[in-house]
Amino acid sequence: MADIEAEIAARDEGETFPVLPIGPGSAPARQPRLRLRQLNEEELDAAAEALQALADAMASKISDADSWTTGEGYISAIPERIREALQPYATQPPQPGRPRQQRQRRPPRVTRTQREHRLDEALDDMEATQQETPRDQRAVRRARRRVGRVRASMAQQELRQAFAKDEA
Numbered sequence: 001m002a003d004i005e006a007e008i009a010a011r012d013e014g015e016t017f018p019v020l021p022i023g024p025g026s027a028p029a030r031q032p033r034l035r036l037r038q039l040n041e042e043e044l045d046a047a048a049e050a051l052q053a054l055a056d057a058m059a060s061k062i063s064d065a066d067s068w069t070t071g072e073g074y075i076s077a078i079p080e081r082i083r084e085a086l087q088p089y090a091t092q093p094p095q096p097g098r099p100r101q102q103r104q105r106r107p108p109r110v111t112r113t114q115r116e117h118r119l120d121e122a123l124d125d126m127e128a129t130q131q132e133t134p135r136d137q138r139a140v141r142r143a144r145r146r147v148g149r150v151r152a153s154m155a156q157q158e159l160r161q162a163f164a165k166d167e168a
Contacts (some may be wrong), residue, residue: 031083032162034083034086034087036090039089050086051082051085051086058078058081063162073145114152115153117150118150118153119154122143122147122150123147125146126144126147129142
């Protein structure tokens with residue numbers, strides 16, 4: 001039994017359980033999506049080779065694991081190892097320190113009535129919501145409903161004004 005453990009430890013370079021980082025930045029957090037750039041044939045072969053080597057090594061480690069705890073450690077290390085293997089072939093994410101280009105704000109509209117002003121505010125709010133939090137579907141739907149309510153109110157008011165003019 002000791003020979004088997006020594007052989008596994010030697011093959012894993014002394015590591016029988018992947019050490020997960022512990023510290024301030026080590027809490028499991030969703031990583032940004034790794035986007036591969038357009039690879040030429042040589043880079044594609046190198047990336048495939050790196051992934052195949054990683055898959056072979058992890059499959060060997062998982063199959064040789066003597067307990068579920070050890071195997072679970074290897075399994076939980078797979079996503080980070082894949083990320084490390086493919087990082088050289090990925091596009092660089094935008095640096096958070098650089099200021100983003102601000103979108104040009106359109107000039108304020110000239111409104112004639114309060115309802116037009118409310119519609120402008122609702123449209124601006126909807127556009128801002130869609131830009132800032134596109135994944136928050138609840139907020140986007142709420143902003144769209146507000147625009148719809150204001151438009152319906154304007155249509156109803158126009159209808160009332162048309163009847164008031166034609167009736168007299």
